[in-house]
Amino acid sequence: MSSLLFVIILLYLLSAAGYIIFLFAQKEVCHRVAYGLMTAGFVVHTALIGFEFYRLGYFPAQNLHQTLVVAGWALTGVFLLIKYRYRLNILGAYAAPLATIVIIAAFCVPSVAVAPTPMFKSLWLVLHIVIIFIAEASLALACGAGLIYLVQENAIKTKSSRFFLKRLPSLEFLDRTGYLFIVTGFTSLTIGLITGFIYAQLVWGKFWSWDNKEIWSMITWLIYAALLHGRLVSGWRGRRAAIMAVIGFAALLFTFFGVNFLLEGHHDAFTK
Numbered sequence: 001m002s003s004l005l006f007v008i009i010l011l012y013l014l015s016a017a018g019y020i021i022f023l024f025a026q027k028e029v030c031h032r033v034a035y036g037l038m039t040a041g042f043v044v045h046t047a048l049i050g051f052e053f054y055r056l057g058y059f060p061a062q063n064l065h066q067t068l069v070v071a072g073w074a075l076t077g078v079f080l081l082i083k084y085r086y087r088l089n090i091l092g093a094y095a096a097p098l099a100t101i102v103i104i105a106a107f108c109v110p111s112v113a114v115a116p117t118p119m120f121k122s123l124w125l126v127l128h129i130v131i132i133f134i135a136e137a138s139l140a141l142a143c144g145a146g147l148i149y150l151v152q153e154n155a156i157k158t159k160s161s162r163f164f165l166k167r168l169p170s171l172e173f174l175d176r177t178g179y180l181f182i183v184t185g186f187t188s189l190t191i192g193l194i195t196g197f198i199y200a201q202l203v204w205g206k207f208w209s210w211d212n213k214e215i216w217s218m219i220t221w222l223i224y225a226a227l228l229h230g231r232l233v234s235g236w237r238g239r240r241a242a243i244m245a246v247i248g249f250a251a252l253l254f255t256f257f258g259v260n261f262l263l264e265g266h267h268d269a270f271t272k
Helices: 002-025 027-056 065-084 089-108 123-157 162-167 169-203 211-232 238-262
Strands: none
Touching: 002 027, 002 065, 002 089, 027 065, 027 089, 065 089, 065 123, 065 169, 089 123, 123 162, 123 169, 123 238, 169 211, 169 238, 211 238
């Protein structure tokens, strides 16, 4: 497994380098090479997770090492899918380095053996994990689109950097892209929480137990719900939406990491 993980890191690292070169040089060949390397890395990544699933007999997301591996896989997969549909080439300069960092972190974290139990083999648990990671990947990309929006807006207002003006998409395009990621992420997050409630009911006898992870997951959900409500009802666009996307992702990161290390709850066994 470690050798495959090293191959994945190498491919993602080369892809990240290619996308950064593309950001500066704006040469289509750089983008094509970077995209091909990321696709190759995703294929190997998928094979690794599939092999671990077969070897262990349950979906491999039961400790921090496995969780980071799946997080990097979901981030790459969502980016490749949406990039293929909407040609978000420049976002690769954000997605590829982020995926690389996640997988390097997974490589550095020891894989702690987890004793298999019937609860790990529940279909509801697999659905919950996969859908939640798709949601988190989409919202991570929404944050990236928001950050790029803020950089481009500042470049336009101050006229201090023609570098970004020439290389980044229009504010309208970035706003639409961020909205697409938010809708995708929020929908997936909602479905993921529902499947989690069903799984909790089957395992612990109640769908809600005021677990810290549950509370912060709901807080995160409410932040994105407020963002969508503000956009649809109050006309939130542009800078405000971009800032909210960044704030929402910060809450998501705390739910993912902070709750597990600073607080206690049912999910401790799955992420440490």
